[in-house]
Amino acid sequence: MSVEKISAEQFLQLQPAEDLCLLDVRTAAEVRNDALPGIIEVPVDQLDAEKFKTILQQRDHSGPVYLICQSGRRAEIAASKLAKAIENPLLIVEGGMVAIRQKKKSTTATTGTMISLERQVRIAVGILIILTVLAGFIFSPVWFGVTGLMGLGLLYAGITDNCMLGMIMAKAPWNR
Numbered sequence: 001m002s003v004e005k006i007s008a009e010q011f012l013q014l015q016p017a018e019d020l021c022l023l024d025v026r027t028a029a030e031v032r033n034d035a036l037p038g039i040i041e042v043p044v045d046q047l048d049a050e051k052f053k054t055i056l057q058q059r060d061h062s063g064p065v066y067l068i069c070q071s072g073r074r075a076e077i078a079a080s081k082l083a084k085a086i087e088n089p090l091l092i093v094e095g096g097m098v099a100i101r102q103k104k105k106s107t108t109a110t111t112g113t114m115i116s117l118e119r120q121v122r123i124a125v126g127i128l129i130i131l132t133v134l135a136g137f138i139f140s141p142v143w144f145g146v147t148g149l150m151g152l153g154l155l156y157a158g159i160t161d162n163c164m165l166g167m168i169m170a171k172a173p174w175n176r
Contacts, residue, residue: 003091004091005092008093008100009103021063022040022068023040026117029174029175029176044069044074045167049085050085072095079092121163121169125150132147132150
């Protein structure tokens with residue numbers, strides 16, 4: 001089916017919100033921290049097109065499915081998983097929850113204590129870089145090569161918008 005993009009502003013103008021099919025593909029921890037009411041929560045790494053098709057049939061929903069994530073990248077991945085399997089039009093909310101939060105102040109904030117996946121990755125890489133630099137000075141210069149590899153990983157993630165460490169951390173127990 002067709003995949004289109006919609007701005008956060010256009011998304012927020014849709015009424016009534018209860019009738020929309022909202023698929024949030026962020027991790028469970030991110031959703032617990034901040035969510036829109038009435039979402040279907042399925043993390044992108046657990047999204048199965050056939051199971052989602054069954055959910056749509058159970059809800060008797062034939063309209064568009066709005067895909068939401070933190071910034072938009074995971075929603076695009078979800079759209080590619082669903083595009084060939086379901087007949088409903090797919091609309092990716094550009095900028096994800098970041099853009100929605102900027103346009104509208106009233107999302108359903110729950111516990112508010114979870115650190116976003118992006119921040120978790122930054123913290124982990126920062127700690128690893130500090131540790132490998134210290135190991136390079138204390139134990140062996142070989143550790144500087146590990147630091148360089150992390151730099152290459154960050155470069156790759158920045159260019160492709162695909163972070164392997166982020167995908168691994170999304171499966172961590174505290175993000176479930």
